[in-house]
Amino acid sequence: MDRDARIARVLRYHERTMHRYPGGYARSLGHLDWATQPDPFRAYEGAPIVLLDEIAVGAGHEATWSAVRDATITPAPVDARTIAQLFYDALAISAWKQAGRSRWALRCNPSSGNLHPTEAYLLCDAFDGPGLFHYAPRMHGLERRRDLDVEAWRALAPDGGMIVGLASIAWREAWKYGERAFRYCMHDVGHAIGALAIAARPLGWSVRVIEGVDDARIARLLGLEESRGVESERPDVLLAIDPQGSRGALDVAWSDDVVGTACAGVLRGVANRLSSNHQRWDVIDDVEDASREDGAGEAHPAPPALVRSNHDGPSPSARLLARRRRSAVEMDGVTSISRDAFFRTMRSLVPALTPALHPLPWAPEVHPVVFVHRVEGLEPGLAILVRDPAAEPFLRSRIALADEWVRLPGAPDDLPLYGIAQGDARTIARALTCHQDIAADGAFAVAMLARFAPVLRARGPSWYRRLHWEAGHVGQLLYLEAEAHDVAATGIGCFFDDGIHELLGIESDDLRALYCFTVGGAVNDPRIQTQPAYSERG
Ligand SMILES: Cc1cc2nc3c(=O)[nH]c(=O)nc-3n(C[C@H](O)[C@H](O)[C@H](O)COP(=O)(O)O)c2cc1C
Structure with a gap:
């Protein structure tokens, strides 16, 4: 069938474009051709x-x-x-x-x-x-x-x-x-x-x-x-x-x-x-x-309903945060964030807790694994945020790294965030993100996992796009939450797919890493000047 053939092509593309630890990169020109x-x-x-x-x-x-x-x-x-x-x-x-x-x-x-x-x-x-x-x-x-x-x-x-x-x-x-x-x-x-x-x-x-x-x-x-x-x-x-x-x-x-x-x-x-x-x-x-959309609108579960609203008084202007959002080019390796800021950030990623931030109309398929480096009151290690409680049994059965999932100390009862490994994860975070220091030098880093081949098989090849949109959307919320807590974030598209899967004990394309992130204290480069957006318009 055409649909199955298209799914197979998408899966082949994904496999072929994996970066592989420690230095196998997907095909590119290998240099920048500035003339073009x-x-x-x-x-x-x-x-x-x-x-x-x-x-x-x-x-x-x-x-x-x-x-x-x-x-x-x-x-x-x-x-x-x-x-x-x-x-x-x-x-x-x-x-x-x-x-x-x-x-x-x-x-x-x-x-x-x-x-x-x-x-x-x-x-x-x-x-x-x-x-x-x-x-x-x-x-x-x-x-x-x-x-x-x-x-x-x-x-x-x-x-x-x-x-x-x-x-x-x-x-x-x-x-x-x-x-x-x-x-x-x-x-x-x-x-x-x-x-x-x-x-x-x-x-x-x-x-x-x-x-x-x-x-x-x-x-x-x-x-x-x-x-x-x-x-x-x-x-x-x-x-x-x-x-x-x-x-x-x-x-x-x-x-x-x-x-x-x-x-x-x-x-x-x-x-x-x-x-x-x-x-x-x-x-x-x-x-x-x-992966083209054929408009069939294939059935998918809707996002879970609102659990509880959490309006919490004064905070910065949302417009200010949206306009000043920037990627950190370098992280300082010292800034930590409070446990409260960390939990608040995680909360914003869960549609059932903050529905107004979540326009994608399907039950979440992307679940962040967090490399906790410097969060006050939390031991360094790995944690997983289950963005849809219904996905928990699936995730538990596919992530072999951890036998035991423990609730993080101090985490709000309704936040589905579990510790899955303890220890300093900075070196591994750097290694798995194409050796980028920003993943080690932030307060925390993230590897987003998506339920993958089963979603494509059940709903069609256009979901390859949608899973990436979902990961990008989660990333956008990380950027804004970082700004709201006076730190910065950076999306990380360069990561070793196989290394992340191996670390977590993921053995099949049921689950795949789609995107990484880092959040922490940015170092600004004093050689770079900033100028206003539209001064040329007069
Ligand atoms: C999908 C995606 C992947 C990215 N991957 C990386 C990366 O691997 N390393 C990095 O330093 N920055 C990465 N970035 C950050 C971009 O370089 C940054 O967004 C861009 O330079 C624009 O800067 P701004 O975010 O401050 O507007 C990524 C951003 C996006 C959206």
């Missing part, structure tokens, strides 16, 4: 652009991080200003950095290698009639690509809201990372979903995954059906931005007629060329195709 470095900014030359306002922190709809996590927030109206705030906090440039003659932009959403394969599109009726727009972070503007038929937009529009579509240009990542790049693209999509969901919360809005639309239709709706060649942009997901703040997936059954009419307008603008020359990575084309 892709432009991180897509522009549609010739498309009219609507510049969005910069909504400074403090001048928009504000909420504290703890309110974003736990409280009900009164919805703001959907208009040019609130849309500007959403993009400003989620996907805009947050600062420019300069060292010597190199200058580069950072954004609110992180990206492996700062290469930013993720592009965002907006379907809305807030700027002179319904339209399809491309979000251009370089200018913090919306390029109007197509006018939408009013009736067709009414049929598509989620109840007074709008639709954000995400797409990936894998070439941007493959330029540096070769065959493993598709994984990073999918992590980045997860980070972007998380960034949008967090940015929506101070506005009282929510982000909901739209189910039941296949990739071909997403591509048409986003104006990408003609995107071809090495620089092609492939559709990932449609998200409903719900101004009522409702949660859960949005199942749609759009007719061909509605989609056809919505896409009937002429597309404006021509996509800029990103590189002067390219290296083809057939393996990436293959996994993109094999």
Whole structure:
């Protein structure tokens, strides 16, 4: 069957792109070809652009991080200003950095290698009639690509809201990372979903995954059906931005007629060329195709219901945290975090405890193993956070390292966090993350495990993408929680898959490590200067 063959292709891709301890890396060029470095900014030359306002922190709809996590927030109206705030906090440039003659932009959403394969599109009726727009972070503007038929937009529009579509240009990542790049693209999509969901919360809005639309239709709706060649942009997901703040997936059954009419307008603008020359990575084309979404919306359990809310008074501005989020390039090896901050961080990763932070509409399949280095009041060692209690028997049976799971001292009763090994895990954390010091020198590091082949077999090959989105989303929450506790985080895509599996005694592809992280005290490089995000706009 086609479906089984596609699952087999995806599993082969994953196996083939594992990094193997101590120095076997997935295929890449092996050096950086600076002459062909892709432009991180897509522009549609010739498309009219609507510049969005910069909504400074403090001048928009504000909420504290703890309110974003736990409280009900009164919805703001959907208009040019609130849309500007959403993009400003989620996907805009947050600062420019300069060292010597190199200058580069950072954004609110992180990206492996700062290469930013993720592009965002907006379907809305807030700027002179319904339209399809491309979000251009370089200018913090919306390029109007197509006018939408009013009736067709009414049929598509989620109840007074709008639709954000995400797409990936894998070439941007493959330029540096070769065959493993598709994984990073999918992590980045997860980070972007998380960034949008967090940015929506101070506005009282929510982000909901739209189910039941296949990739071909997403591509048409986003104006990408003609995107071809090495620089092609492939559709990932449609998200409903719900101004009522409702949660859960949005199942749609759009007719061909509605989609056809919505896409009937002429597309404006021509996509800029990103590189002067390219290296083809057939393996990436293959996994993109094999893991495509066919819109069948295969059955999956919903996230567990709310256990208990935990609104806990004053905390920093969520918008401030979203705009100042940065990856630590180096960790100081001394900063510890309090047990309370650690448990609070873990809490935010559990959908049943903090549902407002969790837009993905399926029961969690990603479970972090934590390398505890410096958490006050906890012994160093390994712990596991079971993000869905229903997954516990499965995890226990597949992780052979520990016979005994013990509740961590002081952990809140409702936090499913268990110690699985004791001892200093710094050396092993460094070794398993491609020998990166940041994994040893933080307060804790994380290896995210996902229930893997059984999910793909039961639900289809597009879940390969979804599992990576989930890992990326968990990572986005780690970034924000780190900022909230005055430390920093860094995503770690470079890890030795086999080494992590071996350490934990994982013997089959029932369970796979998909992403790593570190959280701790960052060391800032004084040679790097920081400049404002949009000074050039005047
Ligand atoms: C999927 C992913 C994988 C990453 N892998 C690594 C890594 O292995 N090592 C590292 O130092 N940084 C890693 N990073 C951090 C990026 O380099 C960083 O996000 C990027 O340079 C942009 O900087 P910013 O996060 O401060 O905006 C990763 C980030 C993401 C999103």
